[in-house]
Amino acid sequence: MSLPAGSTIGIIGGGQLGRMLAMAAARLGYRTVVLEPQADCPAAQVANRQITAAYDEPAALAELAVVSSVITYEFENVPVGAASALAAKVPVYPPARALEVAQDRVSEKTFLNGISIATADFHAVDNDDELTAALKAFDGSGILKTRRMGYDGKGQRVFRNMETGGFAGTCEAMGNVPLILESFVPFEREISVIAARGLDGAVVAYDPAENVHRNGILHTSTLPAGIRPETAQAARTAASKILSALNYVGVIGVEFFVLADGSLLANEIAPRVHNSGHWTEAACIVSQFEQHIRAIAGLPLGGPDRHSDCVMENLIGDDVLRVPALLTEPDLMLHLYGKAEARPGRKMGHFTRIKAIPGKV
Numbered sequence: 198m199s200l201p202a203g204s205t206i207g208i209i210g211g212g213q214l215g216r217m218l219a220m221a222a223a224r225l226g227y228r229t230v231v232l233e234p235q236a237d238c239p240a241a242q243v244a245n246r247q248i249t250a251a252y253d254e255p256a257a258l259a260e261l262a263v264v265s266s267v268i269t270y271e272f273e274n275v276p277v278g279a280a281s282a283l284a285a286k287v288p289v290y291p292p293a294r295a296l297e298v299a300q301d302r303v304s305e306k307t308f309l310n311g312i313s314i315a316t317a318d319f320h321a322v323d324n325d326d327e328l329t330a331a332l333k334a335f336d337g338s339g340i341l342k343t344r345r346m347g348y349d350g351k352g353q354r355v356f357r358n359m360e361t362g363g364f365a366g367t368c369e370a371m372g373n374v375p376l377i378l379e380s381f382v383p384f385e386r387e388i389s390v391i392a393a394r395g396l397d398g399a400v401v402a403y404d405p406a407e408n409v410h411r412n413g414i415l416h417t418s419t420l421p422a423g424i425r426p427e428t429a430q431a432a433r434t435a436a437s438k439i440l441s442a443l444n445y446v447g448v449i450g451v452e453f454f455v456l457a458d459g460s461l462l463a464n465e466i467a468p469r470v471h472n473s474g475h476w477t478e479a480a481c482i483v484s485q486f487e488q489h490i491r492a493i494a495g496l497p498l499g500g501p502d503r504h505s506d507c508v509m510e511n512l513i514g515d516d517v518l519r520v521p522a523l524l525t526e527p528d529l530m531l532h533l534y535g536k537a538e539a540r541p542g543r544k545m546g547h548f549t550r551i552k553a554i555p556g557k558v
């Protein structure tokens with residue numbers, strides 16, 4: 198049964214993703230309540246109501262469960278315990294199992310390998326001796342990452358062709374938290390697939406975007422990606438396999454490295470709408486945000502085809518000063534997030550330039 202119009206959707210997290218979900222929900226006739234500790238957050242500016250409290254505060258979660266017919270979230274670090282407790286009272290999508298898998302890079306890769314999706318080789322690392330041994334196994338090159346709570350390249354250290362040994366103090370410098378050493382992937386490009394699974398198990402996948410990062414933060418997503426059709430199909434198939442294996446409901450983002458021979462290694466799964474899917478709002482009839490709301494509301498999913506080629510670019514920090522000039526372009530869609538202060542590294546908005554698909558009338 199689908200969620201009747203006028204029902205309330207609870208959103209945990211009040212950033213720009215929550216904001217765009219709330220806007221999509223409103224267009225489908227739903228109300229939204231946002232749980233977020235920061236007052237006047239981007240999502241609350243466009244939602245019906247904000248519960249201003251920590252994501253794991255029991256009273257706030259209980260209130261969210263009472264007022265919502267279904268609950269979703271906009272970031273993957275929602276405490277699994279909180280999601281499971283809520284799920285006992287009201288449907289929570291995507292399922293808590295997806296959070297559990299995505300929150301730890303070792304569980305994530307183990308899960309992916311378990312369903313025959315290849316990733317970079319990896320070793321769990323808890324101390325400097327384990328780091329030395331793991332680097333030795335990877336001939337001195339690799340990327341050391343925190344297992345949990347990493348985003349936008351934060352909490353990472355790159356080792357290239359280093360003599361192994363002499364890494365005393367590295368784990369302490371990384372905060373003495375559980376780490377993972379990944380083999381260094383000589384990728385040719387990075388792509389991501391945004392896909393969705395409905396309550397009825399139907400799956401749709403958008404075309405892969407080609408992503409370029411700057412300083413660990415997504416800079417642009419370009420459609421079409423410069424990959425062969427077989428590679429694009431393999432990425433969509435992998436995303437669909439992940440959705441089914443997790444008995445997922447909602448939108449997921451899956452990031453891949455593309456190797457020189459066109460084969461793929463999955464890097465990360467994000468159990469939510471994803472920055473590399475923002476282009477869908479300008480170049481598809483149904484955006485990733487609407488697709489997510491449709492999925493969790495039990496509505497039929499929309500088609501994933503794009504009507505235009507496009508390039509989405511993030512506006513980070515002072516990039517927002519470009520807005521007046523950008524707005525003079527006729528084929529550009531702008532989206533600002535309502536953040537008052539343009540701090541360095543802060544995602545302030547994005548824009549998408551669209552152009553006709555060659556040969557398409």
Ligand code: AMP
Nearest residue numbers: 317340348349350379380381382410465
């Ligand atoms: P992540 O936080 O895992 O998304 O990593 C941030 C960025 O670092 C990725 O988008 C890649 O550009 C790069 N990166 C991450 N892991 C690897 C790897 N194992 N080999 C090569 N580059 C990587």
